[in-house]
Amino acid sequence: MFWPILLTLSEIQSINSRRYFRAVKRLFWRIVGLAFCITVLAILISFTLEKKYTAKASLLLEPPTPLTLSTEAKETEPEPKDLTKNGAMKIKKRDISGESYLDFLNTQYQVLASRPLAERVVKRMKLDQNPYFDISKFNDNQGLVLRIINDIRALLRTALPFLPAQTTPKLSDEQMSKRLIQFATDRLLASIKVVPVENSHVLTLEVETPDPSLSHRIANNYLQTYINDDLRIKKRMGEKTLAFMQERLTGLSANLEESELALLEFYDKQQLGTKNGSIDLGINTSDPVGAKFQLSPQLVQQMRSLQREVEINQHLYKVHLSELKSMERLYLLQPWYARILERASQPESASSPNQVLIVLVSFVLSALLGIFLACLNEWLNSVIRSVEDAEYKLSQRCLGALPYDDELHAGRSVSDMLKHDTKAPGGQFFANSLVDLSEGLYSLLSTKNTACIQVTSTLPKEGVSTVSIVLAFLCGQRAKVLLVDANLRERSLAKVLRLPKHQAGVVDILCGTHSVEECLVKNEKLGIQILSAGSPTPKPESLLKSEAMEGLIEKVRDAFDYIFIDSPAMHSYDDSIALARLCDSTIYVVKADGTHYELIQSMQYKLKESGNRIEGTILNQARFAQNESENDSD
Structure with missing residues (x-):
């Protein structure tokens, strides 16, 4: 009579598992009936759902070779100690790999799913006038739900008169237009999905709407807008860079002219001439003991300082002019890093609702629900x-x-x-x-x-x-x-x-x-x-x-x-x-x-x-x- 006291933990767990297994077995046909009823209900509901079509377009991303500007002077040219800020600008190319490339892909992924891009697509395609993206048509489709909510609100306000009255402000035409675009943008973002293809440079854009023609048009226009935006941004950046270089070159040209004029004024003042293209300093080089200068050392030093300033300005001007021409060629010849790999075609069959998946999922989940309820009933049951x-x-x-x-x-x-x-x-x-x-x-x-x-x-x-x-x-x-x-x-x-x-x-x-x-x-x-x-x-x-x-x-x-x-x-x-x-x-x-x-x-x-x-x-x-x-x- 003391045998239950001698049960081991494994035996007790075995008894518990058998207990619940028998409960499920006893209610097996009820569980099957529950799963069948819920599955039939899910099928009937799936017929009432709106059919949607998914269009897919692929985008190939090739990371660009970035250009970097440096202020390092050439090793062959001496660098004056007082002109470190006016050093020659060098253009270098830097390769992207590893984590930098992943960061680039993640950035483009976020750009594709960004709200500004979606808003530009809405404005370009005038989607705010489309019935699927129109807020008034959306409210009409959701009329039953909204009516129930409004009725409940009215009932609460009638039963609770102390609640503050809700007033809807009247919107101007501009505000209404912004609201329509904002709603259409929200609907568009909810309808798109950006999926990166594993182990590749390809991103897939999926657009799902009730109209198959609209889905494939949005997909193609979306990627085209993304590429156009990229080109516009690249052009704007190039123009800003070239304008900066041009402005810098203009400043260097003015500095060069100013230094040359100062040198010529010095020549005219000291009445110096040139021989074979060089300046005559009035030095007697035939004196074996020492040279005798017609100019004082102070004037010679001043002249050499002016000559050096002319030479440096000439050098900076030539370097910047050469780099400006190189940068113009680079920006003109640099390839695009994003292009449409495969354009979307009009889908022929609806992607949702997937009735086969609905049947399988509803049957499995309802069967699991039935098993859970049977085990819960057994656990809560207090009879033998x-x-x-x-x-x-x-x-x-x-x-x-x-x-x-x-x-x-x-x-x-x-x-x-x-x-x-x-x-x-x-x-x-x-x-x-x-x-x-x-x-x-x-x-x-x-x-x-x-x-x-x-x-x-x-x-x-x-x-x-x-x-x-x-x-x-x-x-x-x-x-x-x-x-x-x-x-x-x-x-x-x-x-x-x-x-x-x-x-x-x-x-x-x-x-x-x-x-x-x-x-x-x-x-x-x-x-x-x-x-x-x-x-x-x-x-x-x-x-x-x-x-x-x-x-x-x-x-x-x-x-x-x-x-x-x-x-x-x-x-x-x-x-x-x-x-x-x-x-x-x-x-x-x-x-x-x-x-x-x-x-x-x-x-x-x-x-x-x-x-x-x-x-x-x-x-x-x-x-x-x-x-x-x-x-x-x-």
Whole structure:
């Protein structure tokens, strides 16, 4: 009786998994029905959805070779210390690779999905005048939803008058135009999707609208607008760069002219001439000792400073002029880094709704929902439904289960039910249940010193009398068995076995009006003897607690191998507590899907407090599939 305490964690988890698996199996057809209904509903809804067509266009991105300007002077030319800010500008090319290239692609991806680009497409194609992008037509299509929302708002404002009144400001034509463009831009951004192709320089633009012609026109115009914007930006940047270089070159030209004029003025002032294109400094070079200057050293230094300034300005002007011409050629000959790889064509079939996908997804999700609800119901359920339930929730050994029998509830007697043909519908199924129950019962009787067994339950109408008859019938095949009806209030055993109402029984014996032998009834079909409740009595509890009842049990113990006592429900009366003291053990009957398991536990604890032991439980009126019972019996 202590076997549940010795369960390992893995065994408990196995019991739990089996419990939920059986719950799903029991409700299998309901789950399938739920999934079927939801799937049919999803199909019907999919027919009402607006069909949309997707057009796809591809864009090839080739990263440009950026131009960088540096102020490094040429190594062959000396750099004056006082002209670091006027150094020669050099144009360098820098390759893009690695993370820089990924950054470039991500930037272009964001540009394609940006709002300014979408707004330019809206204005270029006048999409704000298209019915799909027109806010007034959109409100008309959503009229039912908006009407419901507006009705709810009006209802709330009527019920709650203290709420501030909502006023809609009147918009000017310009404001209305901006609002229309803004709404159309939002709809366009919601209709496009930019998808980068893995391991390539290609981006795919997908446009989805209800009009196939509109989808492919938007896709092509969108990419063309992106390329035109890029060219316009590149042209603007080139023009700004060239203008800056031209302005810089103009400044250098002015500096050169100014330095040349200063040098010529110095020549004229000192009356110097030129020989063979060079300046005559008036130096006597034939003097072997030392040169004699016609100019003073200060004038020579001033002249050389002016000459150096002219040379530097000439050099800067030539370098900037050369770089300006090179940059003009680069900007004119630099290739585009974005081009349309594949233009969108008009789609022939709708891309959404995908009815096949809707059917599969709705069926799978609804089936999972059904399984979840079945497991949740099993987890929240507080009644006993299966043998595993009884053992897990009550921590009691379950001897077996008796199925719900429609013929018995239709008025057929228990004796006929136990002897019915196994080839009849449900016959083999019921026979298998009896085999399982008999194995559990014989195992109990062979290991326990049990001769007098009480059969009781928590509440009335749980089938105690039926189970008592079945147990007596099973034991009666091998031993001499007496079945006693101790339910003196309802006398249910006589009703089930259809005994005469005037049949004497326990009450008559305890009152001394009849002997035991006069009250015994032999049932040939079941192979057992029966002692009914007998005449009605106003004090059943006092009779069951009397010494005469104790003497009756002791007397029949000597005459029979096994005695089964049909007792009243525990929750209704204390009769079962009085009988428990006279019996060796108790078999507890639990009606499937009937009684809260915590109430059963409290009644069992009350029974144990009286000194009686519960040898096991029997699940009655269980509803489970026939193949499940057959598998369990195997």
